[in-house]
Amino acid sequence: MKKSTLNCDLRSCFLCKGCLPEWIPAISSQRQNIVFKKGERIFEEGGLATGIYFLYKGRIKVHKSWGDEKQLILHFAKEGDMIGYRGLGADRTYPVAATALDEVTVCFIDIAFFETTLQVNHQFTYSLMQFYANELLAAEQRMRNLAHMDVKGRIAETLLMLKDSFGQSDSGAVDITFSRQDMASYSGTTYETFFRVINDLVKEKMVSLNGKAITILDEEGLEQLIAHR
Amino acid sequence: MKKSTLNCDLRSCFLCKGCLPEWIPAISSQRQNIVFKKGERIFEEGGLATGIYFLYKGRIKVHKSWGDEKQLILHFAKEGDMIGYRGLGADRTYPVAATALDEVTVCFIDIAFFETTLQVNHQFTYSLMQFYANELLAAEQRMRNLAHMDVKGRIAETLLMLKDSFGQSDSGAVDITFSRQDMASYSGTTYETFFRVINDLVKEKMVSLNGKAITILDEEGLEQLIAHR
DNA sequence: GCAAAAGTATGATTTAAATCATGTTAATGG
């Protein structure tokens, strides 16, 4: 973690897009651009919530752990995404941890300033409320999936989600490059099981492997694995 | 479902407590008090979101189904609670269903009026945002539990949650009276497994049974089942 | 440039929990 030389453009993140134009200078004077190295922890689960982060460059995983071995990845964040917003809940601690997956540049907004922003920008507060509402929907959907969908379905869902958010490589194919470990943790399974299921999917010609990358061949097929049987 | 003769008191629900006093007359003229019979569906999963409900009397379960057999209960609501707020998300349909567990009286607020309320009552919008944030936290906690905690732990958690929200019977003991089916669906397991685990807990003297009711004897013990091992 | 660590690959074994099967008891609506 170190101060960045690169400053964000004050217009591509959720915060800057949602605020009154008059408020942008205030943001500009308060924001701190910070760089994290690959693998570095941005904040810890249970740690004091000091502020909100807007991701300017790179990828971050947001996760919650069980014991010290198992973790569930809740979210993969990319450019433009906001993280740390879970710290706005009841007890002002982060209920999750966040780790950089690449070298990452973030814009940090102090929690006190963020709250002032909410008081001043009513429309932004409304957008944030809607944002939370949608996150809640998604979380409950995944809750149901963890409870009732089988692993294969959950992995199919993970692949499609990753394709939608991170897909489209330069080659035109929909390549996905996260570690199997992380993709398994997002799916709520072990990496051994993840690996086996991916092998099945390759046999069934729904995906193909080129080195690390997983390429989706049959989106329809994957969607059918998700439908309740 | 029928119109209620009984009207709510305009001060005990989340809406009335969070709004400007000047807005209460507007609420009063817009609200509709409705009664649902035990077992009646208040709204359907996937149905068009028409408004928000505030529970004035009785209990409601909020659930999401998988196929037509399995369901996951997301929330048990009681007097003062708000339901239907998940319909405020992206596509204006309820992502969950709600069913009356007793005879229930609700106060229904039309979605258009609710949105006007949000525009007028900034502090209420802020409270609602915080409410969602806390729900999100809780949902993600449960997601992790479904992924990594064993059934016994999840059932212990369910019992403690029910005790906190619904406990305290007249006898002073912490009695819980929901159907085993529903408690199992909340825990993310089958009722057979739920039953077996409850038997174990009885043997271990952590709970006791008096007819339908489950009484918690050893809260500490249950909490230990939740701690990650 | 090399060593240690992190990630990947794969088969064998175990286990937790779901499913199946069957009987009993309790609700509730016609």
Added chain:
DNA sequence: CCATTAACATGATTTAAATCATACTTTTGC
């Protein structure tokens, strides 16, 4: 009030997925 359905109880069986064990391969920090 009786009948039909829903909820409860319990043992036997199956199965999906985790765990264990072992080997290989790729990173990356010193």
